[in-house]
Amino acid sequence: MIKRILKKIVNQFYIVEKVYKVDLKDKYTIDNAYDYLVMDISQINLMFEEHKTEVDYSDVLKQRIEDHNFRTFAIKKGNSFCGFFNIAFDTCYDNITGYYFNKDNKDNIHLFHDYTFKKWRGKGVHKASIIYRMQYGIKNNKKSATTAIVKNNIASEKSYLSCGFKHVESLIALKFFKIKIKLIKRAI
Numbered sequence: 405m406i407k408r409i410l411k412k413i414v415n416q417f418y419i420v421e422k423v424y425k426v427d428l429k430d431k432y433t434i435d436n437a438y439d440y441l442v443m444d445i446s447q448i449n450l451m452f453e454e455h456k457t458e459v460d461y462s463d464v465l466k467q468r469i470e471d472h473n474f475r476t477f478a479i480k481k482g483n484s485f486c487g488f489f490n491i492a493f494d495t496c497y498d499n500i501t502g503y504y505f506n507k508d509n510k511d512n513i514h515l516f517h518d519y520t521f522k523k524w525r526g527k528g529v530h531k532a533s534i535i536y537r538m539q540y541g542i543k544n545n546k547k548s549a550t551t552a553i554v555k556n557n558i559a560s561e562k563s564y565l566s567c568g569f570k571h572v573e574s575l576i577a578l579k580f581f582k583i584k585i586k587l588i589k590r591a592i
C-alpha cells in the first residue's frame with residue numbers, strides 16, 4: 405500500500421513517455437462503422453454539450469483549430485460523438501515532457517491528444533482514429549507518423565501497436581509544477 409502511494413507520488417514528478425513510430429507506406433482501410441469529421445467551432449460546442457459531465461477541452465480545441473499546424477478530428481456514430489483525436493503537421497510541443505516533435509522532420513505527422521468518451525471505449529474507436537489519421541497523413545504526402553504515450557497507458561499502446569507502430573525511443577523528464585527538466589532522450 406505505502407509502496408503504491410510512493411510510486412504514485414514519484415510518478416507525478418518523474419515522467420517517462422514512450423515514442424512510437426510507423427512508416428506511412430500503403431493505403432489503409434478506413435473503418436466504415438464510424439463517421440469522421442474535421443472539427444470546427446460549432447461541432448466542438450456540440451461535442452462537449454453532449455459529454456459535458458465527462459470532460460471539457462473546448463477552449464484548447466478551439467484555439468487549436470485556428471492554427472494551421474493542427475487538425476482535430478472527431479469520430480461519430482449517428483448523432484453521438486465517440487471521441488476526438490489530433491494531428492500536428494509541423495513543430496509540436498509536448499507539454500507532458502517538454503520535448504518537441506516534427507522539429508527536424510517535416511515529412512512526419514505527430515498524433516496526439518487522443519480521447520475516446522467513456523461510453524464508447526473498447527469498441528475500436530481509437531484504432532479507427534489512428535488508421536484514419538495515417539491515411540490523412542498519406543493524402544498530405546507525409547512519410548511517417550509518431551506518437552508519444554505515457555508509460556503504462558496499456559490501452560493506448562495496444563491501439564498503436566496494432567496499427568503497426570513500433571517503440572523507437574523513450575523520453576524522460578522531471579516535472580515540477582510548470583517546470584520541466586528534460587533528462588534523457590533515450591533511443592532504443
Ligand SMILES: CC(C)(COP(=O)(O)OP(=O)(O)OC[C@H]1O[C@@H](n2cnc3c(N)ncnc32)[C@H](O)[C@@H]1OP(=O)(O)O)[C@@H](O)C(=O)NCCC(=O)NCCS
Nearest residue numbers: 518519520525526527528529530531553559560562563566
Ligand atoms: C486510450 C483510449 C484512447 C483507448 O480508446 P478506445 O476507443 O477504447 O480503444 P479501442 O477500442 O480502439 O481499443 C484499442 C485496443 O486497446 C485495447 N484496450 C482498450 N481499452 C483497454 C483497457 N482499458 N485495458 C487494456 N486494453 C484496452 C483493446 O482491446 C484494443 O486492443 P486489441 O486491438 O488488441 O483488441 C481511451 O481509453 C481513452 O480515451 N483514455 C483516456 C485518454 C488517453 O489515455 N488517451 C491516450 C493518450 S496517448
